Amino acid sequence: MAKGLRGLKLKTRMTLILGLIALLQTGFVGVFALNYLSESLEEQVAERALNVAKTIAAMPEIIEAVERGDTGYLQPVSLKLAETTNARFVVIGDRLGIRLAHPTPTRIGKPMHDDEGDFNEPALLEGRPYVRKATGSLGASIRGKAPIFDQKEETVVGIVSVGFMLDTVDTIIARYRTTLWGVIFCAFLFSILIAIWFSNHFKRAIFGLEPEQIGLLFEERNATLESIREGVISINAEGLITTFNQAAVNTLNLPNKSLLLGKPIQEVLPDSHLIEVLEDGEPQFDQEFWLGDLCLITNRLPVQQDGKIIGVVSSFRPKDELDMVSRKLTRIKQYADSLRSQTHEYSNKLHTIAGLIQIGATKEAMNLIGQETANHQALIKLLVAAVPDPILAGCLLGKYNRAHELGLTLSIDPDSHMTDIPPRIPREHLVSIIGNLLDNAFEATLKHHGAGGEISLTMTDLGNDLIFEIEDQGAGIPLTEQERIFEKGVSSKRESGHGIGLHLVYNLLTRIGGYVTIDPADQGGSRFTVYIPKHAPSNESAKTMGESS
Structure with missing residues (x-):
């Protein structure tokens, strides 16, 4: 994938990468939110089912009817309670777990249990209310079960089971899921737009170059700096050294290159005058600069971006080398002048002598x-x-x-x-x-x-x-x-x-x-x-x- 991305332009790469990151982030948050929402809803439904079951089990008329085994009273009451509490069902059984009230009348008188083999032992034998998610005769549901105690609250005489169907929870989750995917899609589109804007801004900042081109220019720049015989030092707007070549280190007898980068120019070369150029923006050409017994010929140029000075570049060379070149040029010129004058002079004399001989x-x-x-x-x-x-x-x-x-x-x-x-x-x-x-x-x-x-x-x-x-x-x-x-x-x-x-x-x-x-x-x-x-x-x-x- 990385190899394939290198073949794309920077703008395309940045758009894809930032868009993918945004998609992964929003997707991860969405999945986490949906799972958390599902668990939270199930816990809330389970707590509600248990509270409803405990409330019904504590009603005196329910206790008396259970003790009497009065199915005729309990059946309509259970249906009414289910409707009132928006429960899928309310089932009431006796102390043996035999149904006394059920949404399906044909199941009255049959034992209360689900497909997973829950025979209500915690409530009937231990007198403890509990919550269970299971599949029963009415389908998958979350059930809250509570024991029914007698009037003296000493003996368990029956059980109440209140159920809320899981499809209700799934419906709510589906609704939130649709909304969340819409938010994720919008966030992805927004990230794409931000990525395009940022990549355009970034490309302008690097003059429309690709990273590979910048790397090549950087290598060429280093090779160029090291190949020239003149020393080169540059500073940024804060007066810190940002660039120098080996010729500068050798000429100025500076310490190791790793110790120069990022150091203030005033500490390394207090009399370099680079800070003056940084402040006034006036270039300086062919200036003499003495460093101890060494005389240098220096040029100092401000670096500007958008009309603002962002640094200074200085190139320098020992004056001895320039003088040597000047001397060589002077000697060559003198030799050429001498030869030209002698050639011209003797040519005239030879022509004159030849003319005199010809006329006798x-x-x-x-x-x-x-x-x-x-x-x-x-x-x-x-x-x-x-x-x-x-x-x-x-x-x-x-x-x-x-x-x-x-x-x-x-x-x-x-x-x-x-x-x-x-x-x-x-x-x-x-x-x-x-x-x-x-x-x-x-x-x-x-x-x-x-x-x-x-x-x-x-x-x-x-x-x-x-x-x-x-x-x-x-x-x-x-x-x-x-x-x-x-x-x-x-x-x-x-x-x-x-x-x-x-x-x-x-x-x-x-x-x-x-x-x-x-x-x-x-x-x-x-x-x-x-x-x-x-x-x-x-x-x-x-x-x-x-x-x-």
């Missing part, structure tokens, strides 16, 4: 080849001597070619020196910082000065800091804008997707304890000076340097 200007072609070789050899010689680190040198060579492609000149101070880069400074950080600052200088110079502009780079590792100075020929940065230029999304360009590079520079410098200053350049434009300590600064000093920038 071999001398000019040789001079151009020599000039190009000399410029690159001088740059490569400078980078080999001043910047032995291949990652930083490769970045600078690519930016040199990129500037050349844009019609700009990237001048690297020949007195630059950058050989003492400590191992604690990630080369990816250094490349991202310098590369983004140079790209920003290229764009500012092109916008304000146009082709032919110059960007200068000076480097030194003397002292306790690595220092990079980058000057452009842009329009400069107003003092009021210098405080906001490193914020995410802030840019002088109107197109979307800008305002990321300087924000990344600021974040990377903060992580390695460095900072950057902005000053007017000697020939207009801006001078960005980057200071990176060779040794890791303390937290307080790093914080101070970050704020001073």
Whole structure:
């Protein structure tokens, strides 16, 4: 049956089950009520029969007539008494149990007994009234029998038997049974209607899904939560944790999962800000969240149902992982820019050289080849001597070619020196910082000065800091804008997707304890000076340097 029910829709199942339960309950109550009613009616009829019999047995005229054996007096009186009390019969016998009065006159003078062999011994021999249900000459009945004592109440002189037929009781039971079955049927119909209403309400609450679909979605939801690398935690309207995945447990170093479910978020993560989102309903995107020494990038979204906030979901990931992805993308972009600029530049030069050879200007072609070789050899010689680190040198060579492609000149101070880069400074950080600052200088110079502009780079590792100075020929940065230029999304360009590079520079410098200053350049434009300590600064000093920038 259960297997068959699973093939039905939820609404049909609920209707059948609730209807069946209602039918069983009302049926059980009905059967119990009918049995109880039948027993109660029989007890009442038996008590009435016994009371009538005892009353007749105590009547003086009946006692005297029995003592005389006066059948002529007792016969009409018994019929009258039966009619008066609505009894089926009233039978009177002498002390030997011989009938003196009976509804059927032909049975007068015959012994009183029934088909079950009751010869009235309790009343005649013991003088005790009693009730008996038996089948006699008039049919099945409930009989009340009482002894008739003489005037002195010492000797039993006769017996009175008053009977009520069982078919009367059956008629009453049948009438109640019909009524009760009608009530059961109405209750069943009412239960069906309630079941249909409840199933419709329940289906709306679960978005019309079937239980099997909900189970599948639950398994898919668990699999999805556990498959993603981001940590996920959600709370309900009371601020209790309802959902979390293993990535959240591992990232936040939380206790066993069984200890988290149902606990207040304020006890587990007091500074999670989920309660704030629960109260104001404002989503939060890409927010930094510090947990001890761990920096997380978090998103917090309110969960709403029918316009009411019923919970909050938060996803988070260590910022290190995002920075690593950003660095990889930055390096790929830099490599691509470098290759593209070199390809474009050398393609133009090769076409020019080919044209000179074709027109016979071999001398000019040789001079151009020599000039190009000399410029690159001088740059490569400078980078080999001043910047032995291949990652930083490769970045600078690519930016040199990129500037050349844009019609700009990237001048690297020949007195630059950058050989003492400590191992604690990630080369990816250094490349991202310098590369983004140079790209920003290229764009500012092109916008304000146009082709032919110059960007200068000076480097030194003397002292306790690595220092990079980058000057452009842009329009400069107003003092009021210098405080906001490193914020995410802030840019002088109107197109979307800008305002990321300087924000990344600021974040990377903060992580390695460095900072950057902005000053007017000697020939207009801006001078960005980057200071990176060779040794890791303390937290307080790093914080101070970050704020001073």
